[in-house]
Amino acid sequence: MPRITRDPTAEAMPDFESDAFSQLFTPLATAEKPLEDIIADAKSAWEEQHRRRVEQWEEQVRADKEAQEHEDAEKEAEIEEQRRAQEEAERLERAEKEKKRPKVRPIALERSIDTTPSVMNPSQYAVNKVRNLEPAEIWYWTVEGCEDAKNQDTSASSSAMTLAQGEHGLIFTPAAAHKPSPKVKADANLTYSQMMIGKAGLIQSMLKEPNWPSPHVNSFAGLFLVVDNHPLRRLPHGEDALVTYVAEARKEWHDALKSTDDTQEAFNISILNEERLNRIHTAILRNINIALLSRSVIMIH
Structure with a gap:
């Protein structure tokens, strides 16, 4: 119809x-x-x-x-x-x-760094990738390190390119971005002032990366709060001992965070091991005294 x-x-x-x-x-x-x-x-x-x-x-x-x-x-x-x-x-x-996100071991909040240093493996330096939870020398966040990075950025246009794993697959990036700076200093070789300046920038970088859990960042930041208020700073070479302690603690903390042993938890780096710190301070003073004694013997002869 x-x-x-x-x-x-x-x-x-x-x-x-x-x-x-x-x-x-x-x-x-x-x-x-x-x-x-x-x-x-x-x-x-x-x-x-x-x-x-x-x-x-x-x-x-x-x-x-x-x-x-x-x-x-x-x-x-x-x-x-x-x-x-x-x-x-x-x-x-x-x-x-989430599956591709780097994993770290949980923290045992009541546990400090071990009194006896763990066995150190030969160092294999890798360019800092904070988002990949890799350790990097604090030097990169000092004034000298930032100035060096600035100079590298200036010459980046002439640098070679290399393939790197990005968030969505392989990407081309400047090869220089994957090489350590030849000027870098190990944490133990920094001055106390350099360490305290650099740690602020490092903590800020960790806070910007979602891969870093808040308890881990808070624990790391707490270490420097304890160190900066420690009475050892007022003693001769006390700050040198604190710098060495932080260098050792950071290395062992990162090793613990990336451990594949599911039965172990990473220690709370903000809990200062006074016995280990005192051993470090004593060793520094002993080495200084030995050096002074050797110098005196040479002068006598």
Whole structure:
């Protein structure tokens, strides 16, 4: 059945009693079918046709409404499916990133660094990548280290490129960014002032990286709060002993954080081991006295 394009409920019956219709109907009138009956039949026919058109229109409106509701429901279901698919994709992406995120051992908050230093393996220097939880010399955050980095940035345009693992796969980066500075100093060779200046920048870098858990950063920062207020600073070569202690503690702390032994927890580096610190201080003083004695013997001879 063809669609109705206009609402028939607003239609009005033609005036079948008008002169125009009278001229049309009069020739059809007979004794058995007078004009009045013809007009009445025309009205009845129009009303019946109008009723059917109204019914057809109402059915058409209902069908259109149901079709629109069905289409809207399908679109809504499609949008919901796309939303769920997007959420699932984002969840999988987060899970993949979490799987690739470097892991560190938890901290035993009541445990300090061991009194006896652990066996040291030969050092293999790697460029600092704080986000990868790798240890780096505090020197890189001293005034001298930052100035050296600035000079490297100035000449970076002429440096060779190398492939490196980025967040979304392999990327090209300046080769110089993966090499230690030839000017770098080990933590133990810093002055106390250099160490305290550099540690502030290092802690800030750790805070900016989501890979570093807050308890670990707080523990590391707490170490320098204890060191800076330690009474040994007022004694001869006390600050030298504190610098050496921090260098040893940092090395062993990072080794513990990256340990593959699931039965062990990393120690709380902010708990100062006084016995070990005193041993370091005593060793420094003994070495100084031995050096002075040797010098005196040479001068006598």
